[in-house]
Amino acid sequence: MARPFDVTAVEAKWQTRWFDEGTYEVDNDDPRERFFALCMYPYPSGAAHMGHVRNYTFGDLVVRYQTMRGKAVLSPIGFDSFGLPAENAAIKAGSHPRPFTDERMKELSSSLSRLGAVYDHRREVFSHDPAYMKWSQAIFLAFWKAGLAYRAEAPVNWCPGCATVLANEQVHPDGTCDRSGDLVIRKNLEQWFFRITDYAEELLNDLDALDWPERVKTMQRNWIGRSEGVEFDLPLAFDTRRALRVFTTRPDTGFGVTYAVIAPEHPLLEELTTDEEREQVNELVTRAKSASELERTASSDAGIGLEKRGAFTGSFVINPFTKDQVPVYVADYVLGTYGTGAIMAVPAEDERDFAFATAYGLPIVRTIEPPDGFEGGAYSGDGVHINSGFLDGLDVPTAKAKAAEYLAGHANGVTKVNYRLRDWLVSRQRFWGCPIPIVYCDTHGIVPVPEDQLPIVAPDDVTMVKSGQSPLATHEGFRNTTCPVCGGPARREADTMDTFTDSSWYYLRFADPFTPGVAFDPVQAAKWMPVDQYIGGIEHAILHLLYARFYLKALVDIGMAPGLPREPFRRLFTQGMIRLDGTKMSKSKGNQIAPEKYYETVGADSLRLFHLFAGPPADDVDWTDQTEEIIDGCARFLDRVYRLSDYDEVNFHETSDDGDLEIRKAVHRAIATVTDCFERWGYNIAVADLMQLFNTVSKAARADHGIERATLDEAIDTMVKLLAPMAPHVTAEIWERRLPDEPSVHQQPWPIADPELVMQDTVTMVVQINGKVRSRIEIALNTSEAEAEALALSDRTIVEALGGASVKRVVARPPRLVNIIV
């Protein structure tokens, strides 16, 4: 395609200038209003892919737009540079992950520059930088000292493919690993945890005030999984001084408890199991323990309760409502890690209990009258209580309160809130992560590494193997150390931290990487925090976004971030993904379209414009046969703007006339609509509005009648400014050619619409007959209803169309329309 300018040269020229001149460097004491714009910490996987391009196009637009709005914009970049892909590649190549990672970082960095994205490069951060690791480790130790980090043995998720344990958040519902797709198995291991559950309530409540997509907030709410209920005792039939403690959200259904169920891991199981039942109980427990999560949940995948697996323990407990003895079963549908690990079962009002009761022939007693015509097993809705003694006749909420009161007096009942959220498992048996700064001494046990010895950096002379433990575990030079307390022989922790710890506080380092001796100075960081606009993919809806929220709250509480807000990201935007042939475009699927080729042909500006124009930013984009042509169309539009700005084929007239006034109005209306679109993420519409404005201006300027020079000057200068955040290179070039003595377009203030020109004094009012458009009348904006009605009824076209029909009613809604009903 023949272009009116040398795209490659122009883009390179401006990229160099922005970088060399530090155009987007910003100081912490900048007096302007502040704006913190941030794209999610990218994993350096090499040159930017199309998803990056989309993400960083939006991010860069925000940075440039807010800058033109007169704000001091903090635009940092860094790299989430620890992680498995680099380690796996190093194992394969028999090398070290560091050079591999450094290379990928360089590639990503340069391809972001090539896109035209601008940053304060002085603030660059990457996870494996010892200067950053030092503080990642210091935060770990601060958590430990505050009791937020602890070591415990627990059944954990082990991924054979990744050869490490995983957090609950990294395991899919079907029991496979988030990263490798391998089936995760259960193992009992001693591991490090962060006490994120201490913050469950706050993490849940604070979501309400965040300007985040509702979808993301819902996902987090579900993940945290708050449920309110009552914990109480079911006395053991053979020894009523002791009891099985259970948790329920439905105390009101207590009269319908016909059995109890305990988890295979429950500590009382052994005691409750009678000799006659021992064999089948053991069989069930063995199976449940060895089963993977997938196998354990498989029965429900086939349809609710098709195959509840359980066994009678031989023991009974007493229902505190009915005083009846009910059997205790062990079943794998009750989880040892939630609530008390035991439940009261109410088959009539709980689907899972119903399925189990049906399979094992247990009695079902309804305690709530289902609605007429109700078909099916369990009824969990509201209704009138029956068969429920003192609860009979009550609705569910009332009965709940009354039952809870009863349990408090008769069964040690206490109201309780349970969460689905578990503590965050942070140990990883891998090499390429931030080492956990802990030493184990035979005398002093767990000893933190003193801060002046941080960072603990993994050695370079390791043999990278995939063995189920980090190469650090067998590296004698690293492993053997001395106890910081007694100086005796000690061993270093060989595990590294989950890489999500690195991305949980990087935004604070961005805000202040300058103050020596601290991770960040809270006073400096407070100048920028919280992030005003965070941009990233929906795939981080739970993991990263929950962890980062926890980190900041914890840092504030333990005194590392006093005075900072408790939420890191005020506004979140999640952009859609790019799909090719119906699936997400990704490296692992091998269906990527590389951006480089577009840089070389149409240029970065055109590719950016395409991503902005393709559709609503939050929606997925399908890469199709048509895409190339749309990108060409975007390039064509930029070329037209360039040519018009050169006054190519333009006719001028001397003094301004009505035509010029119309152009000025169109220009100012576009300022208003484009600005509005920028504020509400309607970039696709902003591009459309600019194209429309261009068409109007271009047509007028090239017509024989021509245009006044001042009108065209204003139109073009404004268009270039409005386009500048979208297509930064070509607009900078046009601006410089037109106004070589002025500061760059990117330093210009964002245009402000003149209300006089935006306001239309006359508008086209539609006249309908029976809801069908029959005529259009130009009217004044402030026309009254009566005037509008009179104008409509006397309009020649309308009189003809009516043909003397009797008018039943007239609905006048000036200035939009009049509807005549006949």
Add this chain to the structure above:
RNA sequence: GCGGGCGUGGCGGAAUUGGCAGACGCGCUGGUUUUAGGUACCAGUUCUUCGGAGUGUGGGUUCGAGUCCCUCCGCCCGCACCA
């Protein structure tokens, strides 16, 4: 199964509060320029039996519905034994 979102030309998509459906772009058709192709520019492009009809289907509210309510169909996303 539960929760949420979405169905508009050949295609991507516009249409703040119910008020001119299809902005803008792609593609397509015709034309001007050009040795030709490409580029550039101009005109047209929902369907139509030219009365009208039309925003997945059927109903409802309203003077008026793409927009609000109900039914069904289809697609996408999240959750899925958490008591």
